[in-house]
Amino acid sequence: MAFTYTITAGDWGHIAPQLTLLGVALLVMVIDTMLPARLRGGLVIIALLGVLSAAASALLVAQLGGAPSAFFGMITSDGLAIFSMLVILGATALALLIAPGYIERQGIHQQGEYYALVLLAATGMLLMSTASNLMMIFLGLELLSLPLYVLCAFVPGQQIAQESGMKYFLLSSFASGFLLYGMALVYGATGATGLTQIHAFVASHMPLDSSLAPLLLVGVVLIVVGLAFKVSAIPFHAWTPDVYQGAPTPVTALMSVGTKTAALVALARILVVALGPITSQWQPLLIALAILTMLGGNLLAATQTNVKRMLAYSSIAHAGYLLIGIAVGTNLGLAAMIFYLAAYGIMNIGAFGVVQVIERSVGFGTELDRFRGLGARQPWLAGAMTVFLLALAGIPGTVGFVAKYAVFSAAVLASHPELTIVGVIASMISFYYYLRIIWAMYFELNPEGDPATQGARAALGAQGTPPLMVESSGQSAVIAAKSVSMRQPIALGAMLSLGLAVLATIILGILPGPLFELARQAVGLP
């Protein structure tokens, strides 16, 4: 059988954002070898410029229009792809901005590799969210996962970091296996890996007969399991807290937003777009996942005392709200979901951005105790954290509220009020732990005013950098009391990143109209 394989310039144009990131990643690695060590901090600027030009090329692709798909239907550049690419690139830019000060403090010297790996992971995310073929989705997933395994374990000499990387690698490979198996079964049932072909096949074979249904449905379930792992939906979430806690915080921030975006968009494409005709078959599964994730994530988060871990569970909970958008199976649901993704990206990276300023050594020093009195010590930092936490809790005036409202109302309009009711109950639980952090920052005694702390501070003297590792809980109170009296310096990049995120959280909270219109257009709503 003859197979002609011709690729036009237009095809390459469609993946310009991915190519840009890939190129810059390689460039960063090359320049890294040529720069003297003291100048390597400048690599972040190249990486950022790369992200910006990728975003620009994504917009250019959107402007030029043309055929919506390229590489024989492997890649699409529809509205959903453009919107999710911009979310991922925005998240990457914010995560890059908070990185420099942090990786210096953690003693990471391989800066070039760090930035290159971040860019490669972002490339994978872009690929996954633009893929319109099961194979490309898998390829994107692997391309985003491999750099992340390394990044999770990037902080040298820390057990918790190695645990993080190893855990992510093992469990993620397992999930990839599920995904691939599911894809194979779907291919076996439909004879296609392209999403449009699968859609056409399923639509023409409705109702499913008994020879087809088991194969296809088992395949769909396995695909959902594989992607639910990446989304960190309960019950496939067990890796999330450990991995998020042990990874460098900027990586956690990127992972929590970028990976979720890519995986959710892929899931939406497979379920809502390709398997739309059998919505009634997969919908109960997704509804169950969403309900479990919302309730479980929030309940588990409420029991945490380490803020970084709390935010990890909170990101699980938000995955639940996001899954509503897919579970309702409507275009309005999808629009609400990608709007939520944009909102979540801003506020979650902001919250992790504050955490990384507080964090002493990876995974430690983010106990709730260390936020005590932050409102008096560093009012701007505490103020920024307050804004992000209120947004995550969904208080009006922030973008988080509009996002939640959009998702909930999409559920009610699609006649699934039970999802809204569970979502509202879950939000009540979430109020407790988000406000608990605000409570610690503002209401609890400022340790600087505490005579005991002042004694400890005097003992430390001017040279006193407090001990970094806080292993045993018995020691932690003492050491926290010592170190907490220090003002954490905020690097310029982090300041910029936090400032941008605060502004975006509030401005998009007050005037969300245009962004929501874009989200609607992205999924083809009038």
Next chain:
Amino acid sequence: MSFPILTAIVFVPIIGAAIALFLPRGVAWGWAFFVAMVDLVLTIVMGFSFHVGTGGFQFAESQPWIPGLGLNYAVGIDGISLFLAILTALLAVVAIAASWSNPQRPGTYYAWMLLLSGGILGVFAATNVFLFYVFWEIMLVPAYLLIGTFGGPRRAYAAIKFVIYTAIGSLLMLAGIIGLGAVTQGSHGVSLDIPSLIGHVPVSAQGILFLAFFAAFAVKVPLVPFHSWLPDAYTEAPIPVTIMLAGAMSKTGAYGFLRFCLPLFPQAAHQAAPIIETLAVIGILYCAVQALIQTDFKRLLAYSSISHLGVVMLGIFALNTQGIDGAVLQMVNHGITTGALFLIAGYIEARTGTRSIAALGGLAARVPMLAITFGIAALSSLGLPGLNSFAGEFLALLGAFHANPLFGVLGTLVVIPAAWYLLRFFQGVMQGPVVGPTATPTGVEQSAHQDKRSTVAGSVRDLRPGDLAILIPLLALMVGIGFYPAPLPDRIEPSVQSALSVVATPHPTLLVPHR
């Protein structure tokens, strides 16, 4: 388009709050006071240009806000909300003026204070249910932070209790709002503007939606048994914050019932009325008794406040003109009186360092001005004819009596304990033998020895001119409204009539079907 005065009224304090965050210690108070004054002037101008005799929304503005979700920015004011808005702006000025000596972090403090008043004003101005919810929640955040950061020793407990009670209520309301949008959506999509919703909520959905809104409003009023956050919050909050909470914010709950539950869900309101009236009566009497046994006078005032708001609820759910007229009047007057009482309680606490009634006595001889102002405010609170609260309370109870004589009679019983606990407070503190600590706790430079001497000498400072200047507007309003209340009902009544016209029309399904 004319000058958007309502938008200005709502956003002047909010923008002022954002600026206050950046101001240095020295000028923060001046700025906050200036902003609050500007806002007060704007509301007064609005009050004077308000057309008497029409019931609909005036100064209405409407802009598409999030078209994709069918949400509008829509504000407007009618007779029901007009005086509540003016009251809020006035109390903001009073509260900010009264906190001029607040020591720590003034920028943050005044920013939150202004945001709180902007949020409350937004609640009264919003004519879109979604916008209402936005302001409703915006109000919550600064109140939480103000109580928790600047409050008394149990502030964190009080703040988290407050926020959890109110947030649970609000989130249920949010679910209700989403449901409301879904059941009323027509061919043109979702619209949450109040006028377009009235008469369009199907009877089958009214019960559950009423309950969702009820959750939020009943916590905020508060109706017994949803009240237990209130004594803690009012007691732990610093006095100026308590003035805002008790004077202005507590009206938002009753206002919500009036603005949403009655016109949008009239059938459900009719059915729920006896239950809510029962809760109101229980609250009136229970909290009056609670007030009687309190030893802390700030807590006494907190319980008295719940008790009086029970009368408001009784008036609203009488579902007749007198009752609701009285309720709205009483909301405004309660704000003035409670504000003044908490302010005076704050003055007494600042001068004596205690909130215990038993620890004080015989202050009147040494602080005559404080005693006189306190006396007027106390008489106003217990509803003496000739002062402001009489007319509203009387009308509300009369309305309740017409609706159901039993509730009217039971509600009227409040007068007895109200007189009792207020006089107990007044007599305990101002009259009788001189007892207890009388040193000024603010003058910490005094040594313990001097403290003892000053007790003997009885050198408690009377009201300074500044203190008096803050109190005088409230006292003047008490007397003024007491003697000439007419301007209020003139403006309130047409709006109440138009609200009631929806409620009073019995829905066909409630009638016996024709054969």
